[in-house]
Amino acid sequence: MSELVENKLKAFCGMNSISLDRTDIEYEHLSHRELQELVAYNNQRLKTESKEKEMFKEKFLKLKQLSESMKRDYELKIQELQKQENIQPPISSQPSITRVESIQKVCAPGSACSFNYFETKFPNTIGLQNQLTGKAGENGGQLLGIIETFYFMVITMSTVGYGDIVPKTIPGQIVIIILIFAGITLLPGLATDLTETIKIQSSGVGHYTRGKSPYLVICGNLTETTRIVEMIKEVFRKDPKKTMKVVLLSRSPITEELKYHLNHYSLKQRVTFLQGSGLENSDFERVQLHFAQASFILASNTAENHRIEDEHNTLRAWAFDKFAPDTPIYLETILPQTAYLQEDLASGIVCIDEFKQIFLAYNCIYRGIGTLMINLLRGTKNYNHFDIPWQAQYADGAQNEIFKIPLNPLFIGRSFSTISLYLYRQFQVITFGMHYYIPQNDIHHVALNPGLKYNLKKGDCLFVIANSRSVLQEISELTEDQFDRTRDTVSLSLRSYNQKSQLSRDTLNVKDEYNSKYVVGYPPQTHxxxxxxxxxxxxxxxxxxxxxxxxxxxxxHILVCTNDYHIFRFIATLRSSQIRSEDLKPILVMCPKSPSMQEFQRFHCFPQIYFIRGESHKAQHLRRAGLFHAYRVVLTNLSNHIHPNAVPSPDGADGLADSSTIMASNLIYKMCEHEGIRTPAVVELRKRSNIKFLSPGSVHFAPKQRRRLMGKVDDNGPTEDIHYSPMFVTGSVVAPIMMESILSSTYHQPSILNVFNVLCGVRYKVDSEIDSMLEFELATLRSIKVPREFVDGTFGRLYYNLCMTLGVIPIGLLRDVDDELGNVLPFVFTNPPWSLILKSSDSIYVIACPSAFAN
Structure with missing residues (x-):
């Protein structure tokens, strides 16, 4: 700035120095007043900026103090949980990996390029000697390609040194000398670091490196090997692109058994095991939770205190949601009381105890229905060799699963029952429900079998039972010409069935639902x-x-043998209004102690509920409880008291925990066999492999039969032998692990949980209101006997008459003991073929509205 301008500013502003964004020439042409206004404006601007900075600084300090206070409270809560679960903080293994990668990416290629350059551009030692002595001769270096260069570097560093390629220039020799000294100095340390890193990562305290493949995060106490491996396989089985990966975040160290399974070639490259509490941000950063497709939080079925386990998982769900709010959370709870705390943040919640009690109750009401629904969730492999006819029929039905498909435009305007019959006759696909589209609210509503009167509309989706995805693709791609041609073929084949059997409630042995002795409503709930x-x-x-x-x-009566009274959902299902009131069976609960007043008040609103004191392992008590006159026997909650000296099994679930249940089951079986009575029992097991101990001597396969039934057994995990056990196929066993596939199925098909709730009779109040608004009658899953006029006829003929006359959708059979089929117990047959011949002993699983059987 010029001296003239500076003097003017000092005179008018009293300033020692000033710096403005003007040139000296511009200042020299300004008047004294203009300079004064300019400086005043600049001073005002500086004061305003200073005040704003002070205000911002003050706000920042307040927010920082608040954040630190919240962080301290959050860390104290996490430390408290860590002390309870004895979890060590993660050890970072990333620096060692980074150093090894740096050597690989920088040093090795750099050395190779330097060696190649010097050998190519510089004269070799013979040429250099010729230049010094003035002799003529070879002067250039050797020409080496990329492959030859890297080949030489590898054999040099590996100390093999074949001698077919050698450095011929002095700079090249110097590079090799430096490389060898660097290798001697660095490689041992790097090898040690790499070994330690691999060891640390294998123990679960490393990091997950995200690639291009999508992945899921599964969090929980992952010590139950069978359960975890089967869930991983279920996720991979439903991944058509075979690109999905899984990151396990376990609260406990990896077990040797789980490590063995994860090292199998089919899982090793797709599953990563990490250890962490699932509460700290460092854990979420290690698993890259922000980028995961979804996260699963699993409850431990072997936890000593189920309430505390659910509370801890609720905190984890909140922590997941706060760190990665855009990542869907699928949550598993043990008790239904805690599920309502998680409904706002979870994309899907599965209560294991609730579904267990529902399946136990349904197997009492309609035998085998629990097995039917479990098989529809998971599907099984296709086996080719069977020694007994019933095995082939059961396996054919067990391959079916529930799918949701978009409505083909060709089906719009046609009745639901007509399309259901067409798809079954043409593709052997049973259409049993739909996702009804409500355009006013832009939502879908689940409805089972809306019947003959409902015409399909644009936006609807169909729920179907099919044995493969390929047939669903054929339905979606069906053209108008193909539809018209196949529809005509189906119509011709159905002409013989047009002689309609006058099906009615009398034909199907269905009576009125109404009984004035009882009322219909929701039982009083404390939760x-x-x-x-x-x-x-x-x-x-x-x-x-x-x-x-x-x-x-x-x-x-239905005799319920239990050690406690945590059976409310079981009782509520047995008293569901979808059961005809005259079909309600008395329920007798036998427990070592009488119910407390609080426990009694949970059941006193239900009709025909009785209590008796007794122990299930004592024959005298069973006789007093009317074992020989019981309609069904249920064994549940008998595995709570584990002997203190019991040795835990490797997968975390005590192998001896089911001993009381198994002994009571076999005692009941022997007592009934001695009296010549056939009283079906439904048993709850904690460990599903214990099925082999039930009813000895009557249901075991010979070793050769088992090998043929199972075909080629996979070495990397538990076999599916128990799913072909007669005790399972008849619906006599329920184990919590059998319901694990509900959670993974919810991720692949978000509406599947709603479908199962409706099948199980669970309906929210808002859903009931939508049903009333749409004039939909609630259809339910039930069982009926084969009408006399359809005995020795085909299942297709029965399907046609039930579907087109009454609007009833049959989905499967329960086939009773039959010498021709070779089954010692009844078994479930899902989605039978059209040509299957029905027997008088068969029962039919149908989805129907109560009005379908009205006059």
């Missing part, structure tokens, strides 16, 4: 659990002594 509409007493029982029995002869 926000999901229950169906139930048959209730107009006035609840007031005194406990009114329902305490000393003897239960000739009661024709």
């Amino acid at each position: 926000n659990s999901k229950v169906p509409l139930c048959w209730l007493l107009p006035e609840p029982v007031q005194e406990l002594q009114e329902v305490i029995l000393q003897n239960a002869d000739n009661l024709k």
Whole structure:
């Protein structure tokens, strides 16, 4: 700035120095007033900026203090949980990997390029000697390609040194000398670091390196090997592109058994095991939670305190949601009381205890229906060799799964029943439900079998039972010409069935649903659990002594043997309003202790509920509880008391935990066999492999038969032998691990959980209101006997008449003991072929509305 301008500024502003964005020439032409205004404006601007900075700084300090306070509270809570679970903080293994990668990416290529350059551009030692002595001769270096250069570097560093390629220039020799000294100095340390890194990563305290492949994060106490391996396989089985990967975040160190399975070639490159609490941000950064397709939080079925386990998992779900709100969370809970705390943040919630009690109850009401639904969730492999006819039929049905498909435009305007019959006749695909599109709210509503009166509309989706995805693709790609041609063919083949059997409720042995003794409503709840509409007493029982029995002869009841009274969902299902009131069976609960007043008040609103004191392992108590007059026997919650000296099994689930249940089951079986009575029992097991101990001597395969049945057994995980056990196929066994596939199925098909809730009779109030608004009648899953006029006829003929006359959709059979089929117990046959011949002993699983059987 010129001296003239500076003097002017000092005179008018009293400033020692000033710096403005003007040139000296511009300042020299300004008047004194203009300079004064310019400087005043600049001073005001500086003061404003200073105030804004101070205000921002003050706000920042307040936010920082608040953030640090919240962080301290959060860290204290996490430390408390870590102390409870004895979790060590993760050890970073990234620097060692980075150093090895740096050597690979920089040093090795750099050395190779330097060697190649010097050998090519510089004269070799003979040429240099000729230049010094003035002799004529070879002067240039040797010409080496990229492959030859790297070949030489590898054999040099590996100390092999074949001698077919040698450095012929002095700079090239110097490069090799430096490289060898660097290798001697660095490689041992790097090798040690790499070994330690691999060891650390294998123990679960490393990091997951994200690639281009999508991946899922599974968090939990992952010590139950069978459960984890099967869930991983289920995820991979439903991944058509075979690109999905899995990151396991376990609260416990990896077990040797799980490590063995994860090292198998089919899982090693697709599964990463890490250890962490699932609460800290460092854990979420290690698993790259932000970029995961979804996260699963699994509950430990072997936890000592189920309430605390659910509370801890709720905190983990909140931590997941705060760190990565865009990553879907699928949550597994044990108790239904905690599920309502997680509904706002989870994309899917599966309550294991609730589904277990539902399946136990349904197997009491309609035998085998639990097996039917479990098989529809998972599907099985296709086996080619069977020694007994029933095995082939069961395996054919067990391959079916539930799928949701978009509505082909050709089906718009046609009735649901007509399309259901067409798809079954042409593709052997059973259409049993739909996703109804509500354009006003832009939502879909799940409805089972809307029947003959409903015409399909644009936007609807269909729920179908099929044995492969390929046939679904054929349905979606069906052209108008193909549809018209195949529809004409189907119509011709159905002309013989047009002689309609006058099916009615009398033909199907169905009576009125209404009974004035009971009322329909929701039972009083202390928690926000999901229950169906139930048959209730107009006035609840007031005194406990009114329902305490000393003897239960000739009661024709359902005998429930248990060690506690955590069976509310089981009782509610047995009293569901979808069961005809005259078909309600008395329920007798046998427990070592009488219910407390609080426990009694949970059941006093239900009709025909009785209690008796007794122990399931004592024959005298079973006789007093009316075992020989019981309609069904249920063994549940008998595995809670584990002997203190019991040795845990390697997969974390105690192998001896089911000993009380197994002994009681076999005692009941022997007592009934001795009396010549066939009383079906439904048993709950904690460990599904213990199925082999049930009912010895009557249901075991010979070793040769088992090998042929299972075909080629996969070496990398548990076999599916138990899914072909007669005790399972008849619906006599329920184990929590059998329901694990519900959670993974919810990820692949978000609406599948709603479908299963509706099949199980669970309906939210808002869903019931939508049904009423749309004039949909609630269809349910039930079982009926084969009508007399269809015995020795085909299943297709039965399907046609039920579907087109009553709007009823049959989805499977329960086939009773038959010498021709070779089955010692009844078995489930899902989605039978059109030509299957029906027997008088068969029962049919149907989805129907109550009005379908009205006059």
